[in-house]
Amino acid sequence: LLIIGFGSSMRGDDAAGPHAARLLAKKGYRTMDVHQLTPELAEDIASAREVVFLDAHAELAPGQIAIERLSARPSATAPLEHSASPAGLLRLTRRAYGAEPMAWLIGMGGSDFELSDRLTPAAEIAVERAIEEIIRCTNPGSSRS
Amino acid sequence: MRKITIDPVTRIEGHAKITIQLGDDGRVESTHFHVTQVRGFEKFTEGRPFYEMPGITARICGICPISHLLASAKACDAIMAVRIPPGAALIREAIHLGQLVQSHALSFFHLSAPDLLLGMDSDPAARNVLGLAAKHPDIARDGIALRKFGQRVIERLAGERIHPSGIVPGGVAKALDVATRDEILKELPDARAIAWRTLDLFKCILDGFPSEIETFGKMPTMYAGMVSNAGDLRLYDGRIRFKTPSGSIAAEFDAPQYADYIGEASLSDSYLKAPYYKPLGYPAGIYRVGPLARLNAADRCGTPNADAELREFRERFGPVVESSFHFHYARLIETVHCLERLQTVLETPAVLDRHVRARAEVNALEGIGVAEAPRGILIHHYKVNELGAMQWANLIIATGHNNLAMNRSIEQVSRYYVKGDRLQEGMLNRVSAVVRAYDPCLSCSTHAGGVVPLRIELLGPGGEKLDEVSSGK
Numbered sequence: 001l002l003i004i005g006f007g008s009s010m011r012g013d014d015a016a017g018p019h020a021a022r023l024l025a026k027k028g029y030r031t032m033d034v035h036q037l038t039p040e041l042a043e044d045i046a047s048a049r050e051v052v053f054l055d056a057h058a059e060l061a062p063g064q065i066a067i068e069r070l071s072a073r074p075s076a077t078a079p080l081e082h083s084a085s086p087a088g089l090l091r092l093t094r095r096a097y098g099a100e101p102m103a104w105l106i107g108m109g110g111s112d113f114e115l116s117d118r119l120t121p122a123a124e125i126a127v128e129r130a131i132e133e134i135i136r137c138t139n140p141g142s143s144r145s
Numbered sequence: 146m147r148k149i150t151i152d153p154v155t156r157i158e159g160h161a162k163i164t165i166q167l168g169d170d171g172r173v174e175s176t177h178f179h180v181t182q183v184r185g186f187e188k189f190t191e192g193r194p195f196y197e198m199p200g201i202t203a204r205i206c207g208i209c210p211i212s213h214l215l216a217s218a219k220a221c222d223a224i225m226a227v228r229i230p231p232g233a234a235l236i237r238e239a240i241h242l243g244q245l246v247q248s249h250a251l252s253f254f255h256l257s258a259p260d261l262l263l264g265m266d267s268d269p270a271a272r273n274v275l276g277l278a279a280k281h282p283d284i285a286r287d288g289i290a291l292r293k294f295g296q297r298v299i300e301r302l303a304g305e306r307i308h309p310s311g312i313v314p315g316g317v318a319k320a321l322d323v324a325t326r327d328e329i330l331k332e333l334p335d336a337r338a339i340a341w342r343t344l345d346l347f348k349c350i351l352d353g354f355p356s357e358i359e360t361f362g363k364m365p366t367m368y369a370g371m372v373s374n375a376g377d378l379r380l381y382d383g384r385i386r387f388k389t390p391s392g393s394i395a396a397e398f399d400a401p402q403y404a405d406y407i408g409e410a411s412l413s414d415s416y417l418k419a420p421y422y423k424p425l426g427y428p429a430g431i432y433r434v435g436p437l438a439r440l441n442a443a444d445r446c447g448t449p450n451a452d453a454e455l456r457e458f459r460e461r462f463g464p465v466v467e468s469s470f471h472f473h474y475a476r477l478i479e480t481v482h483c484l485e486r487l488q489t490v491l492e493t494p495a496v497l498d499r500h501v502r503a504r505a506e507v508n509a510l511e512g513i514g515v516a517e518a519p520r521g522i523l524i525h526h527y528k529v530n531e532l533g534a535m536q537w538a539n540l541i542i543a544t545g546h547n548n549l550a551m552n553r554s555i556e557q558v559s560r561y562y563v564k565g566d567r568l569q570e571g572m573l574n575r576v577s578a579v580v581r582a583y584d585p586c587l588s589c590s591t592h593a594g595g596v597v598p599l600r601i602e603l604l605g606p607g608g609e610k611l612d613e614v615s616s617g618k
Binding site (some may be wrong): 035036091092 | 282307
């Protein structure tokens with residue numbers, strides 16, 4: 001399992017993804033926390049059987065999380081240039097490396113994306129929920145859908 | 146008269162549009178390259194402590210923050226009036242070389258290889274890095290690996306891949322340890338193999354672009370780049386050399402003298418200024434910077450394999466290579482040079498020195514720092530008060546130096562490819578591709594951010610829109 005948290009550390013709740021990834025690293029998970037998704041991550045994704053992307057979500061209710069199963073197949077994502085979407089990265093991984101790990105995106109609802117180096121309490125709750133969900137799903141005997 | 150607008154230009158960094166004015170006979174009358182956003186770092190940094198400038202100005206760009214960190218830190222070194230420790234200078238150079246490798250890899254593999262390897266007229270829906278990965282997965286993997294190598298160099302030496310904190314006024318924040326140095330040296334052979342493989346590939350496909358070579362900004366201009374006292378290519382530190390279109394040296398000077406030689410014209414239709422060689426005035430003082438200009442300006446690279454490649458380049462295209470299509474070729478030669486030079490820097494014993502930072506207060510009220518960014522010469526010029534608060538800043542960005550040349554290149558391509566009043570996708574792509582050859586970073590040059598889509602509008606004699614083509618949105 002590879003967990004990739006992404007977002008800007010200078011834009012308030014946008015840092016929820018990297019923050020959650022760092023907390024999960026302390027619990028022993030293989031994680032990466034990055035400012036933005038770039039094509040180079042495809043090499044790391046190709047080496048994983050499962051990938052979870054963690055990202056702040058401005059349209060979710062603050063504190064809520066949403067889990068989305070991702071596919072490398074859809075063609076709706078924009079071409080990769082300097083930065084990428086999770087689905088775009090999965091497509092690049094499939095095409096360049098022939099690898100197609102199972103992948104999920106966990107969106108975490110935030111409320112403040114202005115210049116700031118800290119999360120709002122609501123985003124902190126969303127981070128906790130995302131972490132709990134990952135721990136629950138990765139415990140032996142749990143099932144993922 | 147009809148006017149075509151390409152807005153925004155795709156697969157470059159930043160926002161831009163191109164307008165092409167057609168005459169009643171459908172022939173191109175004139176073209177203009179407009180950069181459409183402004184950010185204004187010079188203004189909003191007024192009053193900030195000078196030592197914050199590297200961290201602030203690095204945020205101008207996510208592709209080449211190291212260049213801003215270096216030019217800014219050098220300007221701060223000058224304000225402190227310090228000579229940084231030798232080990233710090235070597236570490237800074239190694240970080241810079243890592244950035245050049247990753248940026249050149251991004252430009253070639255991710256942005257321009259779709260044109261070069263899939264074809265200028267190939268299906269635009271697949272003419273991107275995903276299409277490249279589908280058709281040439283081995284080349285896509287090389288691009289990913291080479292860029293990752295450069296980013297890992299930055300991360301290991303400067304702390305973070307993007308916007309690292311390791312380059313500071315007076316030197317660097319952290320000394321280099323043996324284990325980290327050896328990790329990079331261990332990975333260098335694979336990176337070198339990719340660079341050589343890619344250069345060989347490019348040389349093989351080059352004959353497939355005869356028209357592009359002749360029309361992508363093949364024109365006489367001056368060239369500017371940094372060189373050593375012996376005339377070798379210099380990327381971290383050196384004197385600025387201007388060469389004439391015929392290849393003779395027009396001027397060579399230290400960075401603090403830049404204002405004697407470089408003027409900046411403001412354009413009414415763009416936030417991107419148009420620097421020019423002052424002795425010739427505007428716009429006669431048109432010049433180019435970046436990989437092609439650097440190779441034209443320098444006598445040699447100064448590393449064996451890159452020098453062998455440079456000799457072959459000159460044997461094939463002449464002692465002064467005019468076509469901007471060859472920015473791609475020059476970029477790949479520079480990548481070979483950067484990897485060779487990185488090995489030399491890392492094998493220099495002083496790179497492991499423990500003393501890597503000089504500390505001082507304000508000792509001068511003005512400082513100028515210059516570095517060769519991936520796209521060309523980058524100048525940071527600061528004035529401070531006695532307390533070190535910023536009073537004034539001027540940033541002359543690599544992409545800005547090329548503004549006049551990009552405009553002229555767009556005009557040349559458009560005159561060759563654009564015929565009639567209906568737009569063809571291949572024509573749109575070639576007009577964009579000539580801009581991509583320069584690898585402009587418009588976020589840097591105007592201090593504007595974002596990805597770059599493109600739109601072309603065709604306007605009639607009265608300004609009415611006759612046709613429109615968009616991409617990248």
